[in-house]
Amino acid sequence: MSTTTAKDAWTRYRSVPIVYRIGAAFVLGSIVGLIVGEPATLLQPLGDLFVRLLSMIIVPIIVFTLLMGVRQLSPATLGKIGGQVVALYAITSAIAVGIGLAVANLIDPGSGLTLTESEFETQEAPNAVEVFLRIVPENPVGAMAEGNILPIIFFVIVFGIALVLIRDTTEDESLRRGAEGIFRAVETSAEAMFKIVWGVMEYGVIGVFALMAATLAQTGAETLVSFGVLVVALAIAVTIHIGVVYLGGLIALLARQSPAAFLAGSRDAMITALSIRSSSGTLPVTMSNADENLRIEEGVYSFSLPLGATINMDGTAMYQGVAAIFAVNLVGGSLTIVEQFTVVAIAVLASIGAAGVPGTGLIMLTLVLTQLGLPLEVVGFVAGIDPILDRLRTMTNITGDLAVATVVGKWNGAVDFADGIWVGEETPTATSADD
Ligand code: ASP
Numbered sequence: 359m360s361t362t363t364a365k366d367a368w369t370r371y372r373s374v375p376i377v378y379r380i381g382a383a384f385v386l387g388s389i390v391g392l393i394v395g396e397p398a399t400l401l402q403p404l405g406d407l408f409v410r411l412l413s414m415i416i417v418p419i420i421v422f423t424l425l426m427g428v429r430q431l432s433p434a435t436l437g438k439i440g441g442q443v444v445a446l447y448a449i450t451s452a453i454a455v456g457i458g459l460a461v462a463n464l465i466d467p468g469s470g471l472t473l474t475e476s477e478f479e480t481q482e483a484p485n486a487v488e489v490f491l492r493i494v495p496e497n498p499v500g501a502m503a504e505g506n507i508l509p510i511i512f513f514v515i516v517f518g519i520a521l522v523l524i525r526d527t528t529e530d531e532s533l534r535r536g537a538e539g540i541f542r543a544v545e546t547s548a549e550a551m552f553k554i555v556w557g558v559m560e561y562g563v564i565g566v567f568a569l570m571a572a573t574l575a576q577t578g579a580e581t582l583v584s585f586g587v588l589v590v591a592l593a594i595a596v597t598i599h600i601g602v603v604y605l606g607g608l609i610a611l612l613a614r615q616s617p618a619a620f621l622a623g624s625r626d627a628m629i630t631a632l633s634i635r636s637s638s639g640t641l642p643v644t645m646s647n648a649d650e651n652l653r654i655e656e657g658v659y660s661f662s663l664p665l666g667a668t669i670n671m672d673g674t675a676m677y678q679g680v681a682a683i684f685a686v687n688l689v690g691g692s693l694t695i696v697e698q699f700t701v702v703a704i705a706v707l708a709s710i711g712a713a714g715v716p717g718t719g720l721i722m723l724t725l726v727l728t729q730l731g732l733p734l735e736v737v738g739f740v741a742g743i744d745p746i747l748d749r750l751r752t753m754t755n756i757t758g759d760l761a762v763a764t765v766v767g768k769w770n771g772a773v774d775f776a777d778g779i780w781v782g783e784e785t786p787t788a789t790s791a792d793d
Contacts (some may be wrong), residue, residue, distance in 0.1 A: 376556075377625045379563045384633060391574030398575035401568035408565020409634050411558040415551055415642040417502050420664045422548035423515050423645060427660030428518025429541050435657070436515070439770055443662045446608075446762045447670035451709060454599050454672035454754070455702040457512045458679025461595040467588040467680065468687030487708065504624035507638065507664050507713075515661065550657075555646045560627065566633040573745045585743040589750075592680050594749045596673060603672075605763040613768040615775060623651035623779040624760045631752040637667040637714030637743065637759070644756050652760065653774035654767040664767060666759030671709040673754025674719040677747060678705035685727055685736040697730055704729050719751050720744050 391398045428436065494503035495509035502510055525537035582589070605617035627644040634640060641664060648659035682701045686693050708722045722739050767773035
């Protein structure tokens with residue numbers, strides 16, 4: 359191939375929106391994993407590299423965009439927006455568990471399967487007081503080093519408010535200019551982070567191919583088939599939740615916007631979540647989609663999205679409903695209405711404070727099963743299929759975060775609905791983002 363043809367091919371390749379290239383990698387990687395089997399697990403490090411690259415940007419992107427957000431808003435407005443965000447998070451999570459239970463009651467996953475013995479360690483339920491106390495970091499640098507999102511949010515908001523106070527109320531002119539200078543430097547740094555996100559997404563094509571090939575090589579076709587009904591039940595519940603609650607309820611009804619535009623604006627984040635199974639890891643992409651595609655202001659998304667990545671997990675909460683019915687079917691029992699409500703309560707509460715990392719949903723399942731007096735072996739039993747189920751949960755989790763940010767943005771006049779994706783413009787591609 360001559361250099362010009364190679365260059366042409368590269369330019370053509372890069373002009374395809376990144377989400378399609380990653381989508382193709384997702385499908386091809388899955389097929390290769392299933393066909394090649396065991397040897398495909400050797401690709402895992404290439405996938406891990408993608409996850410590490412994304413993780414690298416999480417803390418800086420939260421810090422920089424959150425400071426920009428605090429710069430825009432008064433503490434009172436921040437409080438009001440926070441209240442709306444948390445209320446919508448709680449309501450949508452409860453609905454999600456309800457949908458999960460209803461779908462699983464209809465489809466009956468688990469009937470026909472028998473429980474095989476397996477080992478699984480139980481986890482302690484998080485203590486509510488501890489969860490709240492841990493929001494305040496003993497050491498902000500430590501929180502950042504460990505990537506603990508809630509304490510980071512707390513510290514950055516406090517620091518941002520202090521900077522705003524210095525900028526707006528201090529007599530000393532040079533201090534005032536200094537505070538504004540910090541904000542300007544932060545603005546440029548946030549832009550730089552978004553540039554890095556696009557660069558990382560370019561590598562994501564290889565990373566996602568590798569992740570999917572390695573996962574399906576490990577899971578294997580047999581597990582996929584025997585747990586097929588469970589996967590289908592969760593897939594249906596997730597589709598109903600995204601379609602009815604997010605697109606119909608939040609976007610069309612409350613925000614009065616086009617669901618298609620919302621999906622087009624959120625698709626990079628959705629496919630990344632589907633690929634890496636971590637809401638926190640996806641955060642840089644979720645934030646970039648909120649900023650560049652959905653045109654939400656930093657004042658809303660900069661803290662609602664990191665908060666959502668840890669406390670708003672509709673897919674995870676919904677899975678508890680589906681898995682509880684699955685577990686009951688395995689042992690041949692049934693759940694009373696009161697027990698089903700118990701599932702809703704535990705699932706919503708347990709998802710608060712749980713980290714948005716791969717496999718959290720499975721750990722939460724131990725709490726639900728213990729509460730219902732069901733055998734904990736179920737957790738070990740479904741662990742083999744969890745890498746597939748986790749993808750659906752995580753995608754739902756981050757879509758919910760973006761939908762809530764859109765609605766709260768609308769309520770507070772913090773979304774530019776007259777621009778970009780909302781008026782039918784294409785999403786930026788990696789090539790245009792280079793400009
Ligand atoms: N992996 C999910 C997330 O990061 C949590 C889960 O396991 O359900 O959002």
